[in-house]
Amino acid sequence: xxxxxxxxxxxxxxxxxxxxxxxxxxxxxxxxxxxxxxxxxxxxxxxxxxxxxxxxxxxxxxxxxxxxxxxxxxxxxxxxxxxxxxxxxxxxxxxxxxxxxxxxxxxxxxxxxxxxxxxxxxxxxxxxxxxxxxxxxxxxxxxxxxxxxxxxxxxxxxxxxxxxxxxxxxxxxxxxxxxxxxxxxxxxxxxxxxxxxxxxxxxxxxxxxxxxxxxxxxxxxxxxxxxxxxxxxxxxxxxxxxxxxxxxxxxxxxxxxxxxxxxxxxxxxxxxxxxxxxxxxxxxxxxxxxxxxxxxxxxxxxxxxxxxxxxxxxxxxxxxxxxxxxxxxxxxxxxxxxxxxxxxxxxxxxxxxxxxxxxxxxxxxxxxxxxxxxxxxxxxxxxxxxxxxxxxxxxxxxxxxxxxxxxxxxxxxxxxxxxxxxxxxxxxxxxxxxxxxxxxxxxxxxxxxxxxxxxxxxxxxxxxxxxxxxxxxxxxxxxxxxxxxxxxxxxxxxxxxxxxxxxxxxxxxxxxxxxxxxxxxxxxxxxxxxxxxxxxxxxxxxxxxxxxxxxxxxxxxxxxxxxxxxxxxxxxxxxxxxxxxxx
Numbered sequence: 165x166x167x168x169x170x171x172x173x174x175x176x177x178x179x180x181x182x183x184x185x186x187x188x189x190x191x192x193x194x195x196x197x198x199x200x201x202x203x204x205x206x207x208x209x210x211x212x213x214x215x216x217x218x219x220x221x222x223x224x225x226x227x228x229x230x231x232x233x234x235x236x237x238x239x240x241x242x243x244x245x246x247x248x249x250x251x252x253x254x255x256x257x258x259x260x261x262x263x264x265x266x267x268x269x270x271x272x273x274x275x276x277x278x279x280x281x282x283x284x285x286x287x288x289x290x291x292x293x294x295x296x297x298x299x300x301x302x303x304x305x306x307x308x309x310x311x312x313x314x315x316x317x318x319x320x321x322x323x324x325x326x327x328x329x330x331x332x333x334x335x336x337x338x339x340x341x342x343x344x345x346x347x348x349x350x351x352x353x354x355x356x357x358x359x360x361x362x363x364x365x366x367x368x369x370x371x372x373x374x375x376x377x378x379x380x381x382x383x384x385x386x387x388x389x390x391x392x393x394x395x396x397x398x399x400x401x402x403x404x405x406x407x408x409x410x411x412x413x414x415x416x417x418x419x420x421x422x423x424x425x426x427x428x429x430x431x432x433x434x435x436x437x438x439x440x441x442x443x444x445x446x447x448x449x450x451x452x453x454x455x456x457x458x459x460x461x462x463x464x465x466x467x468x469x470x471x472x473x474x475x476x477x478x479x480x481x482x483x484x485x486x487x488x489x490x491x492x493x494x495x496x497x498x499x500x501x502x503x504x505x506x507x508x509x510x511x512x513x514x515x516x517x518x519x520x521x522x523x524x525x526x527x528x529x530x531x532x533x534x535x536x537x538x539x540x541x542x543x544x545x546x547x548x549x550x551x552x553x554x555x556x557x558x559x560x561x562x563x564x565x566x567x568x569x570x571x572x573x574x575x576x577x578x579x580x581x582x583x584x585x586x587x588x589x590x591x592x593x594x595x596x597x598x599x600x601x602x603x604x605x606x607x608x609x610x611x612x613x614x615x616x617x618x619x620x621x622x623x624x625x626x627x628x629x630x631x632x633x634x635x636x637x638x639x640x641x642x643x644x645x646x647x648x649x650x651x652x653x654x655x656x657x658x659x660x661x662x663x664x665x666x667x668x669x670x671x672x673x674x675x676x677x678x679x680x681x682x683x684x685x686x687x688x689x690x691x692x693x694x695x696x697x698x699x700x701x702x703x704x705x706x707x708x709x710x711x712x713x714x715x716x717x718x719x720x721x722x723x724x725x726x727x728x729x730x731x732x733x734x735x736x737x738x739x740x741x742x743x744x745x746x747x
Contacts, residue, residue, distance in 0.1 A: 204222070264281050264285055316370075318399060328392045328701075328702055329702075332700075333699050335394070340727070341675070342369070347365045347368065376671065428666070436677075437670060437674055439483075441519035444482050445527055446477075446480075447478075447499065447527065476662060488510075542614070546613065549608060567581050568580060570629075598611060599612040668688075678725045678726075700712060710743045715747035
């Protein structure tokens with residue numbers, strides 16, 4: 165036998181020995197067991213079954229020996245009468261420059277058994293029609309259409325005396341803060357773009373308004389374009405439409421994001437927004453669902469998988485429960501050093517280094533931990549567990565462990581066992597403190613690393629447990645500020661969205677501090693539901709903008725906070741004074 169013939173026979177035999185689908189594999193396995201009399205273990209191994217599952221397969225076959233392994237292919241109908249009857253009518257209508265949806269509506273009026281848009285598209289594809297180019301309104305068939313709003317133009321703003329009702333009267337509660345922030349100057353210094361029709365401040369106030377209200381995405385602004393209150397808050401005749409907002413975010417230069425973040429940080433700090441010394445750090449993946457994007461894959465915790473997305477670094481002020489730094493221009497090759505850039509940012513803004521940083525094991529490297537220790541910055545982090553580390557812990561005698569009590573923690577595991585030791589790590593000079601913690605509700609112990617040698621173990625464990633609140637903060641950013649509403653693969657747009665999230669969250673935190681009564685720590689959605697989400701009646705006069713709110717249960721809190729007593733001048737509305745009254 166020639167070598168070619170032998171190779172051909174081997175290839176042909178693989179069809180039987182290596183079945184490509186489950187039915188074929190079951191047939192060959194059962195044949196090997198019942199006809200060739202091979203042992204069940206060998207058959208299971210050869211065809212990829214476990215011993216138990218193959219026995220179940222044999223049991224089912226014994227009780228159903230009439231099973232058909234070779235079935236004739238089922239051929240569906242070879243004709244589509246309804247489709248064929250309407251084919252010529254579809255062709256005639258397309259020659260009239262009508263779209264698929266126009267054709268479907270006409271067929272629906274002419275016949276009861278109309279075609280779906282997918283069937284119409286299939287007919288047009290089979291007949292060789294190309295996609296219909298975008299048509300002007302005068303080229304479309306007569307139909308009822310939405311009313312088109314005016315083009316946003318600051319020169320067309322109407323400040324004549326009048327009265328109107330707005331769904332978003334609560335937005336004007338933020339105006340006293342924005343009046344004290346020189347937004348126009350900040351944007352000019354940061355290099356944000358603007359035009360004569362829509363200056364940079366008007367564009368940012370429009371985007372910020374959509375962050376402050378409970379709207380799902382910026383693309384949903386089209387349902388609000390006729391709300392005069394929203395336009396008045398932005399300082400325009402109408403709120404800009406979706407196309408402008410998307411295009412505007414693409415015009416912002418990458419260097420302008422950190423510049424505005426720094427200057428906004430200083431501005432809200434002057435308004436009395438407190439700053440802490442301890443920070444929780446974390447990465448957050450903003451998932452991308454499109455195609456052909458030059459994005460890396462990152463782990464998405466809420467989906468428990470890796471997928472394409474934008475990796476954002478977030479720093480949360482643990483004392484004030486506020487995000488104070490964000491960066492969405494990260495790649496895998498430089499993400500470990502982002503912690504050093506945050507430290508540099510904080511030192512430039514405050515004149516001193518952060519006192520304490522708390523983060524998980526994947527945020528940075530041991531070499532960077534050594535740099536933090538050299539700067540005198542305290543840190544708490546986790547250490548990745550290896551099999552060797554777990555085996556060493558299991559070999560420890562019971563006398564090495566001791567129990568500690570965790571206070572002020574409402575959980576079942578308040579008395580974990582710990583091993584408090586000093587170890588050495590690669591790329592870390594000197595010794596580092598390691599806490600091995602068991603009985604926390606996990607199967608394997610937790611390894612905590614810190615350069616803080618004096619604090620009690622319970623204090624360190626409780627501080628790291630408090631870090632998990634950053635997950636709640638991220639959830640609030642995703643839930644209310646829609647931080648995951650990624651509509652494009654352009655990373656710049658994500659950075660604009662992150663910057664607006666930081667700005668909106670700081671305004672909510674300023675508002676919560678002024679209200680008090682527990683709202684300083686409340687989530688943005690809670691504050692919006694109780695206080696901000698209110699309709700208003702606006703009255704414009706020659707020298708005043710009066711916003712009257714309906715009677716609500718939480719109005720006394722706004723009165724007690726002094727919102728009805730201050731009447732600031734609003735520069736972007738002709739210097740008119742804002743007066744807030746509560747029903």
